[in-house]
Amino acid sequence: xxxxxxxxxxxxxxxxxxxxxxxxxxxxxxxxxxxxxxxxxxxxxxxxxxxxxxxxxxxxxxxxxxxxxxxxxxxxxxxxxxxxxxxxxxxxxxxxxxxxxxxxxxxxxxxxxxxxxxxxxxxxxxxxxxxxxxxxxxxxxxxxxxxxxxxxxxxxxxxxxxxxxxxxxxxxxxxxxxxxxxxxxxxxxxxxxxxxxxxxxxxxxxxxxxxxxxxxxxxxxxxxxxxxxxxxxxxxxxxxxxxxxxxxxxxxxxxxxxxxxxxxxxxxxxxxxxxxxxxxxxxxxxxxxxxxxxxxxxxxxxxxxxxxxxxxxxxxxxxxxx
Amino acid sequence: xxxxxxxxxxxxxxxxxxxxxxxxxxxxxxxxxxxxxxxxxxxxxxxxxxxxxxxxxxxxxxxxxxxxxxxxxxxxxxxxxxxxxxxxxxxxxxxxxxxxxxxxxxxxxxxxxxxxxxxxxxxxxxxxxxxxxxxxxxxxxxxxxxxxxxxxxxxxxxxxxxxxxxxxxxxxxxxxxxxxxxxxxxxxxxxxxxxxxxxxxxxxxxxxxxxxxxxxxxxxxxxxxxxxxxxxxxxxxxxxxxxxxxxxxxxxxx
Numbered sequence: 001x002x003x004x005x006x007x008x009x010x011x012x013x014x015x016x017x018x019x020x021x022x023x024x025x026x027x028x029x030x031x032x033x034x035x036x037x038x039x040x041x042x043x044x045x046x047x048x049x050x051x052x053x054x055x056x057x058x059x060x061x062x063x064x065x066x067x068x069x070x071x072x073x074x075x076x077x078x079x080x081x082x083x084x085x086x087x088x089x090x091x092x093x094x095x096x097x098x099x100x101x102x103x104x105x106x107x108x109x110x111x112x113x114x115x116x117x118x119x120x121x122x123x124x125x126x127x128x129x130x131x132x133x134x135x136x137x138x139x140x141x142x143x144x145x146x147x148x149x150x151x152x153x154x155x156x157x158x159x160x161x162x163x164x165x166x167x168x169x170x171x172x173x174x175x176x177x178x179x180x181x182x183x184x185x186x187x188x189x190x191x192x193x194x195x196x197x198x199x200x201x202x203x204x205x206x207x208x209x210x211x212x213x214x215x216x217x218x219x220x221x222x223x224x225x226x227x228x229x230x231x232x233x234x235x236x237x238x239x240x241x242x243x244x245x246x247x248x249x250x251x252x253x254x255x256x257x258x259x260x261x262x263x264x265x266x267x268x269x270x271x272x273x274x275x276x277x278x279x280x281x282x283x284x285x286x287x288x289x290x291x292x293x294x295x296x297x298x299x300x301x302x303x304x305x306x307x308x309x310x311x312x313x314x315x316x317x318x319x320x321x322x
Numbered sequence: 323x324x325x326x327x328x329x330x331x332x333x334x335x336x337x338x339x340x341x342x343x344x345x346x347x348x349x350x351x352x353x354x355x356x357x358x359x360x361x362x363x364x365x366x367x368x369x370x371x372x373x374x375x376x377x378x379x380x381x382x383x384x385x386x387x388x389x390x391x392x393x394x395x396x397x398x399x400x401x402x403x404x405x406x407x408x409x410x411x412x413x414x415x416x417x418x419x420x421x422x423x424x425x426x427x428x429x430x431x432x433x434x435x436x437x438x439x440x441x442x443x444x445x446x447x448x449x450x451x452x453x454x455x456x457x458x459x460x461x462x463x464x465x466x467x468x469x470x471x472x473x474x475x476x477x478x479x480x481x482x483x484x485x486x487x488x489x490x491x492x493x494x495x496x497x498x499x500x501x502x503x504x505x506x507x508x509x510x511x512x513x514x515x516x517x518x519x520x521x522x523x524x525x526x527x528x529x530x531x532x533x534x535x536x537x538x539x540x541x542x543x544x545x546x547x548x549x550x551x552x553x554x555x556x557x558x559x560x561x562x563x564x565x566x567x568x569x570x571x572x573x574x575x576x
Contacts, residue, residue, distance in 0.1 A: 177441060181437075193413065194397075196406060
């Protein structure tokens with residue numbers, strides 16, 4: 001708890017000392033952390049290996065873009081709930097169809113639905129096709145006549161994202177400890193036994209899928225706010241795979257793990273991309289090769305993710321399992 | 323006497339060409355232990371799976387009270403008041419014994435779609451879990467992860483979970499398998515105490531225990547009911563003796 005609060009304070013102080021570039025990177029990392037936490041609710045806590053989680057991230061981004069009038073600003077207070085509702089509704093529809101499948105089929109079907117959405121936006125002109133669509137003017141957050149924060153300003157965006165990161169963390173923590181959260185844990189460990197105890201597991205898994213999709217939508221909305229653009233990549237399987245790597249790398253079944261995983265992943269990406277040329281080889285250009293090597297090493301050396309290493313250093317066991 | 327809570331009619335289950343349960347009609351009455359015995363492969367566990375909804379019957383009916391529950395999903399049958407334990411320990415190994423029973427007790431809430439209510443704040447559910455643990459002889463052991471418990475204790479957790487769902491009908495699949503003499507005696511005593519408020523269907527290989535608690539016995543062989551009746555009648559039945567209680571001829575018949 002003390003570690004969490006000091007991390008929060010450090011994050012709150014960062015824009016006072018850091019350059020614009022660092023603040024923007026950190027904003028991106030926090031958005032990915034929200035996204036990764038939402039996936040971990042499925043992956044680590046419920047045992048649902050969704051390989052199409054980007055669908056809900058991208059959907060909210062597109063919702064914001066489509067809700068934004070040209071050359072004008074959308075209303076933050078209405079566009080955020082609407083965008084998140086769009087993701088949740090999409091998760092409800094997709095979830096209704098995929099949650100009844102299991103194991104490898106669940107992975108395949110979630111991937112298939114996300115790719116369908118990808119190609120829908122890629123191949124149709126309703127939102128800019130393969131180039132995506134710009135949000136020229138960021139949503140405005142007014143209360144009465146007064147502007148609470150200005151999303152055109154990168155520091156304001158940073159703090160808004162930080163608030164949502166903290167809210168997501170608290171919300172998930174409450175949910176995981178609730179009666180509902182215990183059902184999810186039971187489903188992960190032994191779904192058949194949950195059925196025989198009288199739990200209609202389908203509807204609990206579906207509710208979990210919708211919650212995870214909605215939170216992914218929050219992340220996707222914030223990402224579109226930060227970059228002012230949304231394109232089909234935000235729905236694609238590359239992003240679904242990357243966020244899954246963040247969760248696994250950081251440590252499944254924890255909330256801090258995915259956040260750490262998101263940070264490490266993004267920093268490595270930047271680090272490898274900025275590798276210099278040497279001996280006629282542009283190492284930075286082949287950054288994905290190094291990412292791949294890192295994933296292999298992590299899989300071999302860190303079976304419980306980075307959080308497992310931290311826990312071992314601090315000599316305590318994962319607190320999330322009772 | 324017409325306190326029949328659960329009955330089957332011509333219950334049949336095929337696995338491909340194999341008929342695991344064939345035309346079985348039995349009754350479980352409130353306040354009675356109905357023991358089902360028979361050699362391995364007789365179809366006893368399949369019968370329990372058909373009653374609990376873990377398997378769907380190929381033919382025949384299962385009736386609970388006045389309701390036809392044939393083919394209902396296991397979670398619905400559980401909610402209607404049929405609890406079961408498994409022959410092969412089927413619990414939540416990483417969770418504590420208490421959490422296993424708490425989850426079982428929580429299943430009786432109208433809904434668990436409660437996203438903000440802390441699970442541990444429900445005192446009634448907690449108390450029900452504690453009672454079930456104590457009844458199964460696990461008081462003081464609730465805090466240990468089930469994976470760390472002995473095999474016998476895990477068997478007790480299995481029974482405690484069935485109790486924590488507060489069923490009217492208890493289907494117990496070899497509850498004593500793997501238990502020491504002391505725990506077995508405790509569970510037999512527990513069953514004697516429970517029977518007043520329950521209809522119990524007991525599948526068990528421990529004949530001393532069976533004859534100590536059973537009010538009615540059904541002998542199954544090759545998926546069929548060979549004989550059914552009071553313990554005295556079963557004990558004196560020639561067919562049972564030949565087929566089950568052990569003559570060489572019985573083996574040749576298979």
